[in-house]
Structures are given as C-alpha cells and as structure tokens.
Amino acid sequence: MKDLTLEQKVRLLTGEDFWSLYAEPAIGLRKIVVSDGPAGVRGNNWDERDRSANIPSPTALAASWDRALVERLGRLLAAEARRKNVDVLLAPTVNLHRSPLGGRHFEAFSEDPLLSAELGAAYVRGVQSGGVGATVKHFVANDSETDRMSVDVTVDDRALREVYLAPFERIVREGVWAVMAAYNQVAGVTMTESPLLRSILQEEWGFDGVVMSDWFATRSTVAAANAALDLAMPGPDSPWGAALVAAVRAGEVPEAVIDDKVERLLRLASRVGALAGSAGSAIPPAPAVEIAALSREAAARGMVLVRNDGLLPLPPVRRLAVIGPNALHARTMGGGSASVSPTYTVTPLAGLAAALGDSVEIVSAEGCFPSEKLDPVPLEQIVDPADGTPGLRVRFLSASGAVLAEEHRESGRLTYLGSFAGADAAQVTAIELSARFTAAVAGEHALGAAGVGPFRLTVDGHDVLDQVIDPPGPDLVEAMMNPGQAVTAVRLAAGQTVDVVLTHSLPPGNTFPGAMLRLVAAAPRRTEDDELSYAESLAASADAVVVAVGTNEEVESEGYDRANLALPGRQDELVRRVLAANPRTVVVVNSGAPVVLPSAPAVLLTWFPGMEAGHALADVLLGVAEPGGRLPTTWPAAETDVPVYSTRPVDGGLTYAESIHVGHRGWLRSGASPAWWFGHGLGYTTWSYETVSVAGDGVSVQVRNTGPRAGREVVQVYASRPGSAVDRPVRWLAGFAVASAGPGETVTVEVSLPARAFEHWDAGGWAREEGSFTLHVGRSVVDTPLEVEWPGLKSGE
Incomplete structure (x- = not known):
C-alpha cells in the first residue's frame, strides 16, 4: 500500500x-x-x-x-x-x-x-x-x-x-x-x-x-x-x-x-483470494443433484404445519384436486435484489404429480386471478426472427436507428444494470424486442409491455400500442419489481404466427446503462367467476383437495411495503368456496410473510420455498418428510390486533415507540391473541416434555416422542423476570435447540443460554439485575410446560 x-x-x-x-x-x-x-x-x-x-x-x-x-x-x-x-x-x-x-x-x-x-x-x-x-x-x-x-x-x-x-x-x-x-x-x-x-x-x-x-x-x-x-x-x-x-x-x-x-x-x-499470495478458496461447484437434494430438504424443514385436524399426512386417494394460483405457479422468492433466475422451479402441481404418479387422478384449476398484471410472454410461444431459435432478439438503437449492439434472449423479462450488451450507453436511445409469436389457441390474446417510459408495440407491422407507462412509485426497485403495464387485445387463430416488435425509448441524455422492460402476453381464459365455479366443481368431485394461495413479488418486494395483510384478489373467496364444496381440504399458504386468511381444518405454511418447492411440498403433504418448521414470526388473525403495524413515516420520521416490545413481546404485552404464536408448529408425532435442569451455561431438557413415528422437535427456552425493576418483555427467547427421536424414544437436549439473554442496556453499558430469572421451556412462547429458576447475580457480584 x-x-x-x-x-x-x-x-x-x-x-x-x-x-x-x-x-x-x-x-x-x-x-x-x-x-x-x-x-x-x-x-x-x-x-x-x-x-x-x-x-x-x-x-x-x-x-x-x-x-x-x-x-x-x-x-x-x-x-x-x-x-x-x-x-x-x-x-x-x-x-x-x-x-x-x-x-x-x-x-x-x-x-x-x-x-x-x-x-x-x-x-x-x-x-x-x-x-x-x-x-x-x-x-x-x-x-x-x-x-x-x-x-x-x-x-x-x-x-x-x-x-x-x-x-x-x-x-x-x-x-x-x-x-x-x-x-x-x-x-x-x-x-x-x-x-x-x-x-x-x-x-x-x-x-x-x-x-x-x-x-x-x-x-x-x-x-x-x-x-x-x-x-x-x-x-x-x-x-x-x-x-x-x-x-x-x-x-x-x-x-x-x-x-x-x-x-x-x-x-x-x-x-x-483476490490478492497476490493469498490462498483463496478452491471450493468446487456443487453437483446439481446435491443442490436439489439440499434445497428440497431445507424447503420441507421450513414448512410450518400450524393446524391439522387429522387431514395430514394425506391418506391414499383416487382423485386429488390441486387448486389455486400458487398451485399452478411456483412462487419461490420475493422481489428485489433478493431475486435470481432459478435453474428451474417445481410447481406444487408438478411436485404432487411426480410423487403420486399414475395411481392417482389429479385435476387442477387456477381458481382465481389475484393479479391483473400479465406474466412475461411464454418462451414456448416465441422464436427469435433472426435465427429461428426459441426466444427473442434484442437490439440497442441509436437516435439514427443504427444498431449499436444486439443479442438473443430466452425470456420476455429483461433487466439491464451496468451494461447494454457492450453498447455505449450514452448513444443508446431505444431498446427493441422482436419475436415471432404463435397463438396456442384461438381468440383475443392480450399483448403488451411492462416498464417505465414510452413503449410502442407493433404486430405484423401495424401499430397496436403507443403509450407512456408511469412509475408505480418513487423507488427504483419498485419500478423494476412491480412496473405498470400497457396491454392491448389482438385476435388470433389457433396456430397463427405474427411478428411482434416492442420498442422502448430511453430518456434523453441517458448515460447509465440501466433499464427494465417486459414483453407480456396472456391467452384467452375463463372469466374469474367461471374459474371460481370450475374450481368448486373440481373440489366437490375429488377425494381430497390441496388449495394453494399466497402472494408474489408484486406484493412482497424490496422498494415498497405491503398495503395490508389480505390475500391478493379473490383468494379468500376461493378458499371458502372450495372448503364448502369439500371439507377434506388442505390450505397451503405460499407467502414470505404473514397473511390473514379464512379458517381451515389443515393449514401448511411454505413461505417462499425455493426451486424445489413442489417436490418438498409433496414430501410433507404425503408424510415422506416431517413438516419441520416452527414460526419465526407471530402470525396474526386480524390486522387490527397487530401491536406494531404501520411502516408509514410521519413528517419524514418513523418512531419505534414500542421500544423493546417487538413481535411476540408486543403481542404478549398487548393481551391480544394472534392466529398462531411465535415458535408454534405441529409435526406428525407428539411430544412430552419430561424434565428440565440447570446445567452449566444452559439447561438440560428431557423430551419424549410419544407418537407413532420418528419426528423432530424444536426445544425453546424463554426467560421472564416477574416484578423486575426494569421494563421487560413478559417473556423473551433465551435459547433453543433441535431434537430428533424415534417413536417412544426419550432424548436429552442441551440448550445453551448466552449471558446476554439476562442483561439489559442501561446508561451506556450492559447491566444485570440481582436475583434469579424464571425459564419457561416448551414448544412456543405460550406453550411451555416446564419451568426452572435460572440463578442470577448475588449482591456484590
């Protein structure tokens, strides 16, 4: 240096x-x-x-x-x-x-x-x-x-x-x-x-x-x-x-x-390893089969069975209805900088079909259409006019119309950050997407654009759309993840092929090589009322139903907060109608965060489970894998009960008035009851908490698997300090550990407790009250059958 x-x-x-x-x-x-x-x-x-x-x-x-x-x-x-x-x-x-x-x-x-x-x-x-x-x-x-x-x-x-x-x-x-x-x-x-x-x-x-x-x-x-x-x-x-x-x-x-x-x-x-003489890492790429196996295991391990009135694991059936917008589409991640282009994704429908094979008849329906926005044009319907391969041609144009750079792409969703395929960003005034689009069915097809700024769409050389799309909000990432759309209807015959060209004009003086644009499309489909009725009829005809609902990157994303906790669109109605048609219905919730949803006899939370979503879901629903998850966040029953709700600044400021009482701490303090508490989760076996004792810097807990099959338990330890001179939560998490046991087996679980769990910040330093704390041991913050006193500081220590 x-x-x-x-x-x-x-x-x-x-x-x-x-x-x-x-x-x-x-x-x-x-x-x-x-x-x-x-x-x-x-x-x-x-x-x-x-x-x-x-x-x-x-x-x-x-x-x-x-x-x-x-x-x-x-x-x-x-x-x-x-x-x-x-x-x-x-x-x-x-x-x-x-x-x-x-x-x-x-x-x-x-x-x-x-x-x-x-x-x-x-x-x-x-x-x-x-x-x-x-x-x-x-x-x-x-x-x-x-x-x-x-x-x-x-x-x-x-x-x-x-x-x-x-x-x-x-x-x-x-x-x-x-x-x-x-x-x-x-x-x-x-x-x-x-x-x-x-x-x-x-x-x-x-x-x-x-x-x-x-x-x-x-x-x-x-x-x-x-x-x-x-x-x-x-x-x-x-x-x-x-x-x-x-x-x-x-x-x-x-x-x-x-x-x-x-x-x-x-x-x-x-x-x-970027400096001469440093060793760096020689870690090899992981084999695809290893990536798939670990992703599948992790997805199942995180799924939380919050309610089960005996419907799961699914018993053998002859006809299974798989229904819902999140059943036919794999919602594997949220929006923003956390998103990637997955190697592949497995939908719930595909995962169940693969697991059940030909022995079970599976019928399916989307059920409702929670988003008014269209998805990018399907790859199987477009070819690059330059070489005839699946995909489209992208050209970067100057003010004179000269082609500064071009490339073949295999997606109708394009994001550029830092490069326009090598073209000089200051010279690029427009991005042109061209493809030959083939209609799979006859009728009025929706075609259009998503993004921010001026867009012009032609079909077989005829202008069908010329519109400026405004940004949805002030944040750049919101414009990328949840852009506005401009759509028009084009009547096509089944098998008809047309030349589609979408041109996006960039702002004058653009020097940063960045843009987001999508060529979107949708085939003719039922009305939403008809789709809901069709889903009802399928549910009534089946031995059991899996209905998958949830959110997507339009709802959960970097760049903007959610407007509410409701399932988007008419998904609540879909759940109620399917349950009325067939009470043997499992509700699968595919969201990264809590939603408020109708009551159901079996509810499984999958979060955003990654590319192996469908396979992992099938493993859990069929009992091949334990639903191993426990709630990492309290799940409300009603929005009005949430102790800390608003994320909206006032006059540019956001005050954390609840202080240390966040999450379950705030719920316990408020006296309101959520749908499911922090730490809650059911498996396919039952557990008995036998004994707890202080051991060194933690506690030793004996738990017994009292059910008919092997299982996994998360032993949770919460602390409390009744009568404290310090403002404290009613209970707070002090430690946790995972246990596994076969049917009838008793295991001892050691849970270490960090010293910081018993300290509080006071006048610029960490402090600890004299006297003992009470430890509560169990399956969630409110389900703690065991208690033990944790020795505290003595006077003068």
Whole structure:
C-alpha cells in the first residue's frame, strides 16, 4: 500500500462498475466481484443467461430453527458464488420483522433478535467457510421500505442495543468480513455517515472488515469518509473519487483515514483470494443433484404445519384436486435484489404429480386471478426472427436507428444494470424486442409491455400500442419489481404466427446503462367467476383437495411495503368456496410473510420455498418428510390486533415507540391473541416434555416422542423476570435447540443460554439485575410446560 499514490488509493474505494471493484496490478490486487443474495447467488447478470440455485427464502430458513442446516446452505451458496466467479455475497439480511407489512419481510429471518442472530451467524459461517465473503446488512434499523432512502428512525438506546443491533453484534464478533450501511437515517444522521460505524462497529466490537454502502446510499464526500464508510457502491461515479482526493489535500479527511480503508479492503481481498499470495478458496461447484437434494430438504424443514385436524399426512386417494394460483405457479422468492433466475422451479402441481404418479387422478384449476398484471410472454410461444431459435432478439438503437449492439434472449423479462450488451450507453436511445409469436389457441390474446417510459408495440407491422407507462412509485426497485403495464387485445387463430416488435425509448441524455422492460402476453381464459365455479366443481368431485394461495413479488418486494395483510384478489373467496364444496381440504399458504386468511381444518405454511418447492411440498403433504418448521414470526388473525403495524413515516420520521416490545413481546404485552404464536408448529408425532435442569451455561431438557413415528422437535427456552425493576418483555427467547427421536424414544437436549439473554442496556453499558430469572421451556412462547429458576447475580457480584 505504501507504493500507491493517493489517487490510486482513493480509486479503490469506489466500485469500478455496478458489481465489481477496481483491480490494482501494482500491488497484485485483482478485481473483486460482489453479488446479491440471500436466496441464491445472482452473479453479474440479472437474467436467464446466468441461472442460479434458488434456495428457500430467509423466513423459510428461520422457520427451521436449525443452525446446522443453515450453515450447510451457506456453504452451498459459497460453491455457487465460486462457480459464478463471485467473491463477496451481499447477504444475510438481519433486520427484524418489526411490522408484518414490511415489504422485505421475506428476506429477513425473524421478529426475534436472538433467533435472527443465531441463524444469521450460521449463514455467515457457511458462506465464509467456502472462502467467500458474507455481508451482513442493512446496518441499522432498515426494517421497512417506505421512504427507505430518507426516513429518519427514532429508536431509544435500549431497543437499539437489545433488539436491532443484537444480530449485527453477534455476527460481527464472530468474524463477518463485510457490513452494509443502510439508506435510512437514525437520530437524524444517514447511516453512511453515522458515528455508529466507528464507535460501535470498529471501536466497541472490533470489526476489522469492510463497511460498504448500500447501492447509491453514499450522499457525501467528507462526512461519509470520516464516518468510517470504506467502500462507496456502485461505481464508477460516486461522491468520492476526485472529490475525496481534493478533500484529503485540503485537510478535511486525514490520509490515515484513507489508508485504514484501503487496509480493510486489502484484508478482504486476501480473505477471498483476490490478492497476490493469498490462498483463496478452491471450493468446487456443487453437483446439481446435491443442490436439489439440499434445497428440497431445507424447503420441507421450513414448512410450518400450524393446524391439522387429522387431514395430514394425506391418506391414499383416487382423485386429488390441486387448486389455486400458487398451485399452478411456483412462487419461490420475493422481489428485489433478493431475486435470481432459478435453474428451474417445481410447481406444487408438478411436485404432487411426480410423487403420486399414475395411481392417482389429479385435476387442477387456477381458481382465481389475484393479479391483473400479465406474466412475461411464454418462451414456448416465441422464436427469435433472426435465427429461428426459441426466444427473442434484442437490439440497442441509436437516435439514427443504427444498431449499436444486439443479442438473443430466452425470456420476455429483461433487466439491464451496468451494461447494454457492450453498447455505449450514452448513444443508446431505444431498446427493441422482436419475436415471432404463435397463438396456442384461438381468440383475443392480450399483448403488451411492462416498464417505465414510452413503449410502442407493433404486430405484423401495424401499430397496436403507443403509450407512456408511469412509475408505480418513487423507488427504483419498485419500478423494476412491480412496473405498470400497457396491454392491448389482438385476435388470433389457433396456430397463427405474427411478428411482434416492442420498442422502448430511453430518456434523453441517458448515460447509465440501466433499464427494465417486459414483453407480456396472456391467452384467452375463463372469466374469474367461471374459474371460481370450475374450481368448486373440481373440489366437490375429488377425494381430497390441496388449495394453494399466497402472494408474489408484486406484493412482497424490496422498494415498497405491503398495503395490508389480505390475500391478493379473490383468494379468500376461493378458499371458502372450495372448503364448502369439500371439507377434506388442505390450505397451503405460499407467502414470505404473514397473511390473514379464512379458517381451515389443515393449514401448511411454505413461505417462499425455493426451486424445489413442489417436490418438498409433496414430501410433507404425503408424510415422506416431517413438516419441520416452527414460526419465526407471530402470525396474526386480524390486522387490527397487530401491536406494531404501520411502516408509514410521519413528517419524514418513523418512531419505534414500542421500544423493546417487538413481535411476540408486543403481542404478549398487548393481551391480544394472534392466529398462531411465535415458535408454534405441529409435526406428525407428539411430544412430552419430561424434565428440565440447570446445567452449566444452559439447561438440560428431557423430551419424549410419544407418537407413532420418528419426528423432530424444536426445544425453546424463554426467560421472564416477574416484578423486575426494569421494563421487560413478559417473556423473551433465551435459547433453543433441535431434537430428533424415534417413536417412544426419550432424548436429552442441551440448550445453551448466552449471558446476554439476562442483561439489559442501561446508561451506556450492559447491566444485570440481582436475583434469579424464571425459564419457561416448551414448544412456543405460550406453550411451555416446564419451568426452572435460572440463578442470577448475588449482591456484590
């Protein structure tokens, strides 16, 4: 580093482009590549040309309560990262489920700081054991999406320390290699300039890694540099560069501060093998069969059976109805930077059909249409007019109509961030998509565009659409994940082929190579009323019904919060009508976060379960696998009962008035009853909690499998302190462990309890009351058949 000029050093502190950092041959530093996560490793391209293993979303992982499983998945992601030449994964997200309306709820683990900390640490261990850097994010209090770029969060010191910083502290002290600073403000200071970066991360916790900004979150030169931000992303443009060099020359930023940032960056480079002489990782790509098996296991392990009146496992049937918008479509992940292009996806319908084979007649229906928006045009209906292969042709045009670059694509959904296929972004004024579209059936087909800005659509050379689509909201990611659409009807005969050209004009003076556009289409279909009636008739004719409902990336995404907790569209009506037609109905809820839904005799929550969704669901429904999940977040019965609901800032600010009483803590304090409590989940066997005793730094719990088959139990330990002089939750999670046992078998489970579980933040430091605490041991925060006293501090200690 001593051989580098100031300009060379400062150059290293801003990305070279959207996803990579500058190389510096003078010191043997190669380019470092970063990539979004956490449900897969996207790589440099956000499209179908670079497909990714899509593991279950973090809420599904947290529902497993299984550190070892999450660590295995982290190592799988490290192998995926190396396959894609990625050095640093931008995950995990350990912000909390403060409100169920949080748009990014699915991407964070839990409402509880301890559960989030333990599983986040396991995720990081797995990733970094493969020589790939993990990036814990978003530091801190970025727990909702509304006005996330500017919202000023007010949170008291105790809640900040005990709740929101707790997962970060656990993961940083264990040795994470990178931390991402959030967009929001805390106490009036934007996080990329926050004194917490230096005072807490570096000085108190001893963090020796890199603090990078969230993308475009660096708002200043001097304040951000002096606040211990190390890396401004993305590049090459940022408030740093020449401005930071000038600030150092002017004495506004000490050069020693720059040297510290470069030293941290080089330490990261050494850890990931990007610096000459560093070993790096030789972790090989994971075999496809291994990826599939682990993804399937993890998906099933996270599924939570919240109610079962004897319907599951499904008994042998001759005719099974599989109904619902989320039965015929695999909703495997939420929207935003957490999304990837999966290698493949298995729908619930396909998974059940594969498992049951020809021995069972399966009938299916979508049941209702919860979204008014169309999906991208199906690949099987389009060919590239240039070469006749499945897909479409994309051309990047200049103002004169000259073709600056072109490429073949195999998806009607296109996202460009950082590159227009090598074309000079300043010269590109339009993007043109062309395809030969063949109608599968006769009738009025819907064709159109999704995106932001001017779109023109022609069919066989005739203009059928010319419209400007407005952005849905102020956030860039909202425009990418939930764009507006412009659609027209085109009457076609079955088998008729037409030439379709969609042209998207870019704003004048565009210099950043970024755009999102979709060619969308839909075939003629029943009216929704007819579809609901058809689903009813199928349900009535079947021996049993699986109805799969839920959300999608339009509802749950980075960039915006949810408007409410209702199932989109007429899905409630679908569930009620199917149940009325056939009470032998299992309701499968495919969402990343809680929804309010009608009562049903059997309810299984699958979260966003990743690419093996259908196979894992079939395993659980048929009893091949245990529904191993327990709720990582409290599931409300009614929106009006939720203790912390709104995510909407008032006058630019969002006050965490509930302090430490988040999630189940808030529910217990309010006296309201949710549909299902934090920690709840049923299996296919029963358990008896026999004894508990204090043992060293934890407790020893004996549990007995009293049911007819092997099973898995999550032993949960909660603490309480009746009569405390300190404001405390009614109960709070102090520890947990997973147990497995055969029928009739008794096992002993050791649950370690961290000292911090019994401490509170007081006047700038950690404190502990004298006297004992009560420990409650059981299956959820309210189902705790065993109790034991935990010895506390004695006077004078």
